[in-house]
Amino acid sequence: MGEIRRVKGCCPLDCQDTCAWVAEVEDGRVVAVRGARDHPFTRGVLCAKVNDYEARTYAPDRLLHPLRRAGPKGSGRFERISWDEAVATIAARFGEIAARHGPEALLPHRYLGSMGVVQRRAPMRLFHALGASRLAGGICSVAAQAVAGEGFPLGFDPEDMAESRLVLLWGLNLLTTCHHHWHFVQEARRRHGARVVCLDPVRTRTARQCDEHVALRPGSDAALAAGMARVMLEEGLADLDYARAACADLDAFAALVAPWTPERTAEACGVAAETVLRLAREFAAARPAVIRAGVGPQQSAQGEAVVRLWHALAILGGHWRHRGGGVLVIATPGLEDMRADRADLIPAGASPRALDMARLGAILTDPAPDPPVKGLMVWGTNPAVVQPDAGRVRRGLAREDLFTVVLEHFLTDTARYADIVLPSTTQLEHFDILGAWGHQYITVNLPAIAPLGEAKSHGEVMRLLARRMGLGHPAMRESDEEIAASALPPGVSLEALREAGWVKRHKPPPRLEGAGLRLVRGDAVPLPAAPPAAGMLRLLTPKAHFFLNSSFANQPRQQRAEGRPTLHMAPADAAARGLGDGEAVRLRNAQGAIGATLRVSDAVPAGVVVLPGKWWSPPEEEGAVANLLCPPAWSPGGQPAYNDVFVEVIGAAAAPPAGAPRGASP
Ligand SMILES: Nc1nc2c(c(=O)[nH]1)N[C@H]1C(S)=C(S)[C@@H](COP(=O)(O)OP(=O)(O)OC[C@H]3O[C@@H](n4cnc5c(=O)[nH]c(N)nc54)[C@H](O)[C@@H]3O)O[C@H]1N2
Numbered sequence: 001m002g003e004i005r006r007v008k009g010c011c012p013l014d015c016q017d018t019c020a021w022v023a024e025v026e027d028g029r030v031v032a033v034r035g036a037r038d039h040p041f042t043r044g045v046l047c048a049k050v051n052d053y054e055a056r057t058y059a060p061d062r063l064l065h066p067l068r069r070a071g072p073k074g075s076g077r078f079e080r081i082s083w084d085e086a087v088a089t090i091a092a093r094f095g096e097i098a099a100r101h102g103p104e105a106l107l108p109h110r111y112l113g114s115m116g117v118v119q120r121r122a123p124m125r126l127f128h129a130l131g132a133s134r135l136a137g138g139i140c141s142v143a144a145q146a147v148a149g150e151g152f153p154l155g156f157d158p159e160d161m162a163e164s165r166l167v168l169l170w171g172l173n174l175l176t177t178c179h180h181h182w183h184f185v186q187e188a189r190r191r192h193g194a195r196v197v198c199l200d201p202v203r204t205r206t207a208r209q210c211d212e213h214v215a216l217r218p219g220s221d222a223a224l225a226a227g228m229a230r231v232m233l234e235e236g237l238a239d240l241d242y243a244r245a246a247c248a249d250l251d252a253f254a255a256l257v258a259p260w261t262p263e264r265t266a267e268a269c270g271v272a273a274e275t276v277l278r279l280a281r282e283f284a285a286a287r288p289a290v291i292r293a294g295v296g297p298q299q300s301a302q303g304e305a306v307v308r309l310w311h312a313l314a315i316l317g318g319h320w321r322h323r324g325g326g327v328l329v330i331a332t333p334g335l336e337d338m339r340a341d342r343a344d345l346i347p348a349g350a351s352p353r354a355l356d357m358a359r360l361g362a363i364l365t366d367p368a369p370d371p372p373v374k375g376l377m378v379w380g381t382n383p384a385v386v387q388p389d390a391g392r393v394r395r396g397l398a399r400e401d402l403f404t405v406v407l408e409h410f411l412t413d414t415a416r417y418a419d420i421v422l423p424s425t426t427q428l429e430h431f432d433i434l435g436a437w438g439h440q441y442i443t444v445n446l447p448a449i450a451p452l453g454e455a456k457s458h459g460e461v462m463r464l465l466a467r468r469m470g471l472g473h474p475a476m477r478e479s480d481e482e483i484a485a486s487a488l489p490p491g492v493s494l495e496a497l498r499e500a501g502w503v504k505r506h507k508p509p510p511r512l513e514g515a516g517l518r519l520v521r522g523d524a525v526p527l528p529a530a531p532p533a534a535g536m537l538r539l540l541t542p543k544a545h546f547f548l549n550s551s552f553a554n555q556p557r558q559q560r561a562e563g564r565p566t567l568h569m570a571p572a573d574a575a576a577r578g579l580g581d582g583e584a585v586r587l588r589n590a591q592g593a594i595g596a597t598l599r600v601s602d603a604v605p606a607g608v609v610v611l612p613g614k615w616w617s618p619p620e621e622e623g624a625v626a627n628l629l630c631p632p633a634w635s636p637g638g639q640p641a642y643n644d645v646f647v648e649v650i651g652a653a654a655a656p657p658a659g660a661p662r663g664a665s666p
Pocket residue numbers: 014015016049140141170171172173174176177178199200201202204216217218219220221293294295296297540541542543544545546547548549550643
């Protein structure tokens with residue numbers, strides 16, 4: 001046995017926890033990745049998805065060479081080509097498109113598949129230098145970001161949750177999606193006897209570990225918050241000095257929530273009036289309380305209203321005055337990673353249009369923007385699965401006149417539509433640095449091994465393409481380390497990071513006094529959307545325990561652990577439809593139809609069905625791509641409404657045979 005070499009790194013995935021890890025290398029091969037023991041957040045453990053990350057790197061179906069399409073788009077038929085040919089083809093096609101239709105006919109489309117500065121940002125330099133269409137919007141917590149734009153903070157240091165006296169886990173399945181936060185929740189229990197309440201329509205893994213589970217109706221969060229606020233105001237429990245110092249429209253807010261009596265709130269939310277009263281009183285009495293909120297309730301056309309009402313509650317309670325109090329949706333260490341995109345490379349005088357990434361289906365199909373998008377490069381996201389109206393995204397990707405390049409680890413549903421697929425390195429094979437969206441550490445990732453096959457980092461892809469396209473700015477020649485370093489905030493050096501593995505950036509909690517915040521905007525207390533037809537059920541599509549969005553859904557260990565695509569339904573709804581546990585069912589609506597296996601369960605309320613996970617749909621089998629059922633709907637701020645979906649559920653035997661509508665795969 002060779003000696004074990006230990007290499008500092010971190011998990012690249014789009015998760016609140018950004019764990020620091022140690023890769024163990026023996027004879028040139030990574031044999032294990034382990035959570036860094038001395039990292040205050042990781043505390044020695046990774047999660048059930050990632051604790052064998054090396055299996056992703058060495059997966060037999062990993063992409064290790066450039067590919068060119070050799071069959072219809074979507075079919076997954078490709079032939080191997082050299083890097084030289086791939087780069088020459090992309091440079092020629094992108095060049096032609098820019099010359100013929102203008103550079104705005106080129107569109108980068110990326111998300112957080114890897115949160116690394118290099119992997120996420122480097123290819124943007126090409127598009128900026130060309131004057132391509134810019135990318136705007138997002139597909140995750142857009143509602144919270146939109147409300148942050150109004151001046152409300154996104155959160156505070158989650159380690160301070162240990163000082164909370166009451167923790168409301170509001171639409172957050174913490175033990176599945178960010179389990180490292182649980183330590184600080186438990187600390188609050190140990191130190192202060194804090195109570196932990198889960199507000200979620202579903203009795204999740206997290207709900208089962210809390211002191212109380214409030215199973216409110218999906219989409220009724222704004223009503224519950226309004227009802228709680230009214231109790232606080234009526235009973236004189238609100239910290240009015242603080243609320244007046246922070247807000248410009250407290251009286252208007254009081255008028256807005258005045259009709260939300262406990263009885264009316266209870267009816268809207270499907271909980272007892274007594275629960276509304278008690279929650280409000282406890283929330284007002286705690287010094288402090290935290291609303292630790294997730295994305296589930298945001299992913300609705302009413303997302304911003306919900307976020308604003310969370311803030312209203314925290315402000316009324318005066319919770320921001322104390323360490324560990326307030327609203328916590330997102331925490332960051334303030335890495336300045338936008339800088340690594342180099343928007344300053346946009347040619348002088350040009351002002352390229354910005355297209356909302358969450359509307360890719362609409363952008364690629366009729367009526368197309370002018371000029372239409374003719375050249376697309378996708379990295380770090382799987383839009384054929386994760387975007388709303390995924391059927392339309394697939395129709396767009398299938399366009400013969402669209403030239404698509406996808407940078408990937410695997411032949412995902414999206415990569416199957418590419419003209420050229422480029423193999424990316426995994427986190428064990430490249431240098432990168434990461435910020436975070438759930439804590440305040442910046443973390444370094446050192447390469448543990450050389451790239452496998454012909455995989456390349458996204459910095460290298462950028463450099464190769466820039467050279468071939470004649471883009472000569474020095475920024476196009478920067479090394480991966482230089483690209484990463486360009487995002488570091490003052491006072492943090494790459495050397496220090498390499499040495500320590502991570503640095504914490506302590507940021508003081510936000511101060512809202514004098515902020516002049518406005519709590520009331522438009523229809524501020526929306527009610528749950530109503531089903532479009534009798535008998536339709538609301539479909540929630542939360543995160544799967546063993547997948548990270550659609551990542552890992554192709555890996556055997558995670559697949560086995562997650563099982564088959566499963567639709568959870570309340571016993572009364574199953575009985576009303578004559579459906580039994582374990583039965584094959586079909587979900588359908590005007591958008592499309594998919595199949596799943598039924599699980600009859602009292603963990604979900606009547607009227608609601610739950611299909612966890614984002615599943616692949618390779619051509620040879622029908623996958624449960626839930627977003628084929630998701631209509632094109634967004635909040636005013638651009639939040640995709642993934643959870644405002646209604647479906648009919650029938651036994652698969654009663655369903656029309658194959659060939660029936662299933663999204664729009666050609
Ligand atoms: N295992 C795992 N971990 C992940 C991910 C993953 O895919 N798998 N994804 C990562 C990403 S990208 C993100 S954004 C985070 C998300 O982390 P979370 O916010 O925890 O994720 P979700 O599962 O989307 O939503 C949380 C809960 O919201 C509930 N919910 C749905 N609608 C409503 C509603 O109207 N009101 C209320 N109160 N609750 C509602 C759902 O039942 C669900 O339990 O997790 C990250 N971590």
